[in-house]
Amino acid sequence: MPQLEVEGAALTYDDEGPRDGDGVPLVFIHGWTADRHRWDHQVAHFAERRRVVRLDLRGHGESGGAGVRTIEELARDVLALLDHLKIERCVLIGHSMGGMISQTITLAHPERVERMVLVNSISRMTYSRGRGLLMATSTLVPFKLFVATNIQRAFAPGYPREEIKRYVRSSAGTPREVVMTLYGAMRAFDVLDRVGEISTPTLLVHGFHDIQLPVKQMLRMAKAYPDAEVRIIDAGHELPVEKPAELTAAIDRFVTVRAA
Template identity: 60%
Template sequence: MTDAEGTTADSTTQAARLNIDGVGLAYDDEGSGDGAALVFIHGWTANRHRWDHQMDHFKVGRRVIRLDLRGHGESDKPVQRYTIDGLAEDVRRLMDDRGVDRFIPVGHSMGGMIAQKLALAYPDRVERIVLVDSLGRMVYNRGRGLVMTVSKRLPYNLFVAANIMRAFKPGYPREQIRGYVAASQATPRHVVLSCFDAMRAFDVLDRASEIQAPVLLVHGYYDVQLPPREALRLAARCRDAVVKILDTGHEAPVEDPAAVTAAIEDFLARG
């Protein structure tokens, strides 16, 4: 069940905070286990509660960490230029602070871009990588380029709404979509636009073969934001990749959280 902000209604646990050069990051660190920690990284205009189902499931036998990226959720929202590299370094510093050496980044959309940066920058620390509705290079066909150009010229709230409403599979409950739209619109304008530009510039596709860790790509069949063919193109460049296509749109973690959890569980069980 979701509330008006698109988070689970029973998500009342007070987040811990880490100060990084004066910027406070909210995070949760739960569970325990001998294996590498799972680190859940949300996407553009979202927050750590995108991963409520996965946290509840995996904390039973593993250490699981999730955070609100700077500019999002309960974390501080400084006026600055936001970059994928910078957000990845925030995650790395959180791992250092929590004493986590080996970890498995699980990233949705923009979070998947961050996960790839971590895998490339810290191959000795990233054991596996899970990308949910993400890609290796932001690509715009003529139609998508037109949508992006037009939507960015809309008033701020309409710009956010236009992007979030397209993220869900046709037929997904409109009341719930409105909750996610409202939560995204609560993200400050300077954060939204700067992260949007950071995603537009993202491109590590030609370096995908450098990712040493096994990769799971979970993607919604009805994802029109980042089409499934882009996930397949990334998978073809990786050394060891598994692709799982779900009956969802771009917001797989909330459209079918159980399917996302099951895909991750199966991937972790691989030898």
């Protein structure tokens, strides 16, 4: 697996598919406490005919590094990888926190993003008083319980328990410092007042049963986008693995129609 050293962190990434394939490269960015393998289904599908890049974000999966404090810092890591791979223009596909990273990149460098796909992601965290209190107090429980509670809530009712346990174990392997600081970074993330600047064609795909980032928050964001399509799927927050085929098909239709 190739790695790129960026500001003291060895970032692990995959660069697959034909260099002369259909359209610009697709760049997949995973979410909080996850890793690049969340995108296995999508990458296997698209790498048959176009270049596909994905990475483990700093402090996640097989990438090293810690000390990251902001979404902007993670965005700089992604841009450093694109520069290293000489990718001047791409389609950004981000899940949850990865969607926040995608929006950050697109706002700063719109010339580098041909299209954008946001999966179960939002532009501003908004909590009711009750949910805000729940989220604030959840940080006071033991770390493993904090992670397990958040990951279990991410899946729609009925998803296999053994699979959820596997994702809990994987997420718990993310360093505590990375988990907690990026949890705070996501809570502070707010570009809702700026998304009207994003003229990049954007697909917003969301799980109907997402209680981490509820659909109504995504719909509020969608109204602010000048050029957005919305697709809602019968799933929870972990769309890439809960309904992989449906998500892949939605992305495929969007990038194929838009590229035509």
